[in-house]
Amino acid sequence: MSELIELTSGERSALDQLEERQRHVRRGAVLQRENEAGGELFILRKGVMMSYVLLDDGSRQILRFHFPGDMLGVSSAIYREATETLAALSDCVVCPFDRAVLSRIMVEHPRLAAMILVYSQIERVALTDRLAALGRTSAKARVAALLLELRNRLRATDKCIANVFPLGLTQEEIGDATGLTAVHVNRMLRQLEEDGLIAREAGKVSLLDERALARAANYVNRYEGLDLDWLPRATG
Numbered sequence: 342m343s344e345l346i347e348l349t350s351g352e353r354s355a356l357d358q359l360e361e362r363q364r365h366v367r368r369g370a371v372l373q374r375e376n377e378a379g380g381e382l383f384i385l386r387k388g389v390m391m392s393y394v395l396l397d398d399g400s401r402q403i404l405r406f407h408f409p410g411d412m413l414g415v416s417s418a419i420y421r422e423a424t425e426t427l428a429a430l431s432d433c434v435v436c437p438f439d440r441a442v443l444s445r446i447m448v449e450h451p452r453l454a455a456m457i458l459v460y461s462q463i464e465r466v467a468l469t470d471r472l473a474a475l476g477r478t479s480a481k482a483r484v485a486a487l488l489l490e491l492r493n494r495l496r497a498t499d500k501c502i503a504n505v506f507p508l509g510l511t512q513e514e515i516g517d518a519t520g521l522t523a524v525h526v527n528r529m530l531r532q533l534e535e536d537g538l539i540a541r542e543a544g545k546v547s548l549l550d551e552r553a554l555a556r557a558a559n560y561v562n563r564y565e566g567l568d569l570d571w572l573p574r575a576t577g
Contacts, residue, residue, distance in 0.1 A: 342456050349575045355450050359384050360436040366429045373427040381437045383413040388433030392425045403518040408494045451573045467563045475520045483519040484529040485558035493562055504548040
């Protein structure tokens with residue numbers, strides 16, 4: 342949140358309380374399973390996770406990739422059962438907290454409550470973009486948009502990242518996020534390389550022509566162009 346607003350000492354203290362406990366989650370492990378009861382939310386402290394749902398045919402649709410600083414399980418907080426599965430794509434550290442703590446933060450720190458709403462809406466709009474892309478854009482555009490989104494999310498917490506970043510995903514996982522088969526993903530990655538838009542080496546992706554890649558992907562960075570003048574005034 343400090344990337345978007347200047348937090349007060351009271352707000353920082355309230356957020357620190359959410360990270361008092363830590364839980365290690367091994368790569369491939371499930372943290373929360375769809376349709377199971379659960380009253381916890383999580384702050385992702387380290388690693389990369391994904392949220393997904395299983396379809397009737399047994400296939401998997403990845404909804405979001407999650408990075409350090411993300412609050413996980415917010416969508417499930419208003420239901421008796423989890424609406425999605427949370428699984429670790431790498432060795433992770435999460436900080437669990439009871440959703441009742443979220444209620445206290447909303448009462449005592451309305452600006453933090455507003456920021457949780459802000460991030461929820463950013464995620465909703467980004468997911469809407471990808472939903473539109475699944476039905477209206479080419480396979481190459483979908484893969485290109487996902488690469489840009491991954492780089493931008495990684496750069497939010499690591500300012501050293503420029504146009505080279507670790508991919509950290511299998512082609513099957515990219516396919517499950519973009520509605521493509523792993524074979525089709527491989528073909529699209531090679532096509533992006535042949536077009537001179539990206540390069541791949543040792544598990545890393547280089548964005549060679551970011552503007553052209555964004556045009557090809559019809560990509561909009563939803564973490565830019567925000568208007569937060571309406572936020573409640575800071576207190577404490």
